[in-house]
Amino acid sequence: VSAAMTEKPWKRYTGGEAKGFVDEMRLVAMKLHTRQQAQEGEMEAKAPEEQRVEEWEPTLDGYLKFLVDIKVVYDTLEQIIEKPSFPSYGEFRNTGLERSEKLAKDLKWLEEKGYGVPEASSPGVAYAKYLKQLSEKDPQAFICHFYNIYFANTAGGRIIAKKVAEKILDSRELEFYKWDGELSQLLQNVRDKLNKVAENWSREDKNRCLGETEISFKFYREIVRLMLS
Numbered sequence: 707v708s709a710a711m712t713e714k715p716w717k718r719y720t721g722g723e724a725k726g727f728v729d730e731m732r733l734v735a736m737k738l739h740t741r742q743q744a745q746e747g748e749m750e751a752k753a754p755e756e757q758r759v760e761e762w763e764p765t766l767d768g769y770l771k772f773l774v775d776i777k778v779v780y781d782t783l784e785q786i787i788e789k790p791s792f793p794s795y796g797e798f799r800n801t802g803l804e805r806s807e808k809l810a811k812d813l814k815w816l817e818e819k820g821y822g823v824p825e826a827s828s829p830g831v832a833y834a835k836y837l838k839q840l841s842e843k844d845p846q847a848f849i850c851h852f853y854n855i856y857f858a859n860t861a862g863g864r865i866i867a868k869k870v871a872e873k874i875l876d877s878r879e880l881e882f883y884k885w886d887g888e889l890s891q892l893l894q895n896v897r898d899k900l901n902k903v904a905e906n907w908s909r910e911d912k913n914r915c916l917g918e919t920e921i922s923f924k925f926y927r928e929i930v931r932l933m934l935s
C-alpha cells in the first residue's frame with residue numbers, strides 16, 4: 707500500500723509541503739485569512755467581516771444584498787466557463803460546484819416569502835466586470851479566481867451560512883450551500899483538474915496565478931461585508 711493511499715485525503719490540503727499546484731493556491735489563500743477567520747490565517751483582523759464569525763451581527767437585508775451580489779459573480783463565472791475564451795476553461799464545465807441556479811432558487815424563495823430582493827450593487831458588479839475582462843486575457847490569473855470563489859464558499863462560506871441561518875433565517879439551509887452529490891468528491895475532482903491544467907504552466911504563469919489571490923480576497927471581502935451592512 708503506497709503512502710498516498712493510506713494518507714487521509716484532507717491532510718494533503720492542510721498546509722506544509724505543496725504537492726500539486728492546488729496546494730500552492732491553498733497555502734497562499736490560507737495565509738490571507740485573518741487569525742480570527744481560520745487557524746492557518748496570518749493576517750490581523752481590522753474590518754468587521756474579518757472578525758470571528760461567532761461575533762458577527764448579520765442582518766437579513768445585508769444577507770439579501772450579499773446573495774444578490776454573489777449571484778452576479780457566479781453567473782458571470784459560469785457564463786465564462788460555458789463559452790470559454792481559452793480551451794483550458796472547458797475542463798471546468800459541469801463540475802457540480804456551479805452555484806448560479808441554486809442562488810436563483812434561494813432568491814425566488816426569499817421573494818415569495820415577501821422579502822425585498824435588492825438590485826445588484828457595486829461590489830458584485832465590479833468583481834464580475836473584472837472577471838470577464840481578466841478571463842479574456844490571462845487564463846492563469848483567471849483560474850486563481852475560479853479556485854478561490856468556489857472553494858471559499860465550501861469552507862468559510864458554510865461556517866457563515868450556519869451562523870446566518872441560526873440568526874436570521876429560522877435555521878433554514880439555503881440551496882446555495884447544498885450540492886448534488888458528495889461535496890468532498892466534487893472538490894477532489896476539481897482539484898485534480900486544476901492540478902492537471904497547471905502542469906502545463908511555467909513557473910512565471912504559476913506565480914502570476916498565485917499573485918492574483920490577494921485581488922480575489924479584496925473583491926470577495928467587499929461582497930461578504932454586505933452581510934454586515
Ligand code: HEM
Nearest residue numbers: 719732735743744759854857858861862922923926927930
Ligand atoms: C478555507 C474561513 C473568507 C478562500 C477556509 C477555512 C476556513 C475559512 C475556516 C479552512 C477550511 C479547512 O479546514 O480546510 C473563512 C472565513 C471567511 C473566509 C470565516 C470570512 C469572510 C475567504 C475569502 C476567500 C477564501 C474572502 C477568497 C476569496 C478560501 C480558500 C480555502 C479557504 C480557497 C481553502 C479551501 C479548501 O482547501 O478546500 N476559509 N474564509 N476565504 N478559504 Fe476562507
